Amino acid sequence: GGHPVPRPSLLKLKSQNEIRIPAQEAGVLIEMPVKEGTKVKEGDLLARIDDREAKATLQITEYALDSANKKAEEDIEIRYAQAAADVAKVDLIQDQKANITQPGAVPEIEIRRKKLDLKRSTLQIEKAQKDQVLARLEAKTKEAERDAAQMALEWRTILAPFAGEVVDTYRHRSEWVNPGDPILKLARFNELHVEGTANAD
Numbered sequence: 001g002g003h004p005v006p007r008p009s010l011l012k013l014k015s016q017n018e019i020r021i022p023a024q025e026a027g028v029l030i031e032m033p034v035k036e037g038t039k040v041k042e043g044d045l046l047a048r049i050d051d052r053e054a055k056a057t058l059q060i061t062e063y064a065l066d067s068a069n070k071k072a073e074e075d076i077e078i079r080y081a082q083a084a085a086d087v088a089k090v091d092l093i094q095d096q097k098a099n100i101t102q103p104g105a106v107p108e109i110e111i112r113r114k115k116l117d118l119k120r121s122t123l124q125i126e127k128a129q130k131d132q133v134l135a136r137l138e139a140k141t142k143e144a145e146r147d148a149a150q151m152a153l154e155w156r157t158i159l160a161p162f163a164g165e166v167v168d169t170y171r172h173r174s175e176w177v178n179p180g181d182p183i184l185k186l187a188r189f190n191e192l193h194v195e196g197t198a199n200a201d
Contacts, residue, residue, distance in 0.1 A: 017188040018167065023177035024155040025049055032173045034184065040160040047171075047183050049156040058153050061146040068139035077128035085121035092118055164188040 031048035034040060092114040095106040168185040171177055 017162075017164075018185055019161075020170075020182040020185050021046060021158060021161075022179070023047075023049060023158070023171075023181045023183055024179055025054075025152065026178050027051075027156065027176070029171055029173050029175050029177060029183070032169075032171070032183075034166045034169075036166055036169055038166045039164070040166065040186070041163050042160055044160045045157065046160055046166075046186070047158040049158075049177065051153055051156040054149070054153040054156055058146070058149040061142065061149040065139065065142040065146045068135065068142040072132065072135040072139040074135075075128075075132065077131060078125065081121060081124040081128045085118065085125055088114065088118040088121045158183065160186060162186075162188050 027049040029047055030050045031045065034044075034046055040046065092111070095111055095114060098105045099111070164186045166184050167187045169183070170185075171181065171183045177183065
């Protein structure tokens with residue numbers, strides 16, 4: 001009797017971790033440097049969605065933030081109001097002293113007008129201080145808008161979340177994608193399992 005012919009082993013390496021990488025923003029794929037079989041490191045570029053508008057928006061929000069910060073830091077209105085109040089106060093005190101030295105030297109109507117000037121100047125200080133608080137809040141708003149624009153730009157750049165291999169692609173360069181559309185499938189190969197049948201010998 002002859003020996004039985006050994007049956008070949010049917011073994012297949014399969015990744016334990018395969019994920020579909022989706023688009024996070026709508027637009028045209030302007031870059032896709034990978035294809036099936038491409039090995040990537042964590043952080044490598046997988047695809048880029050048209051980001052020209054996002055870059056322009058980010059630039060605009062950065063200019064707006066810079067302007068708002070300068071306005072928030074500017075205290076010239078407060079200093080001017082304070083100086084005006086100081087002048088009004090000195091002017092009033094001088095007239096009041098003149099009337100003490102020589103009663104009736106300055107008419108009462110003039111004293112009242114100068115008291116009103118002092119009150120107006122004091123209120124102007126408060127207004128300038130409140131305006132600066134509002135300017136600081138506006139700067140915070142512009143900072144949040146800048147951060148949102150930065151995030152929108154980053155969402156158009158799709159990077160590998162881990163080292164692995166591209167095992168499938170669903171979209172190609174110059175195609176339109178919507179948020180959630182799968183672009184490619186990436187497999188992590190640091191954890192593998194074997195499936196199939198093996199020769200008992």
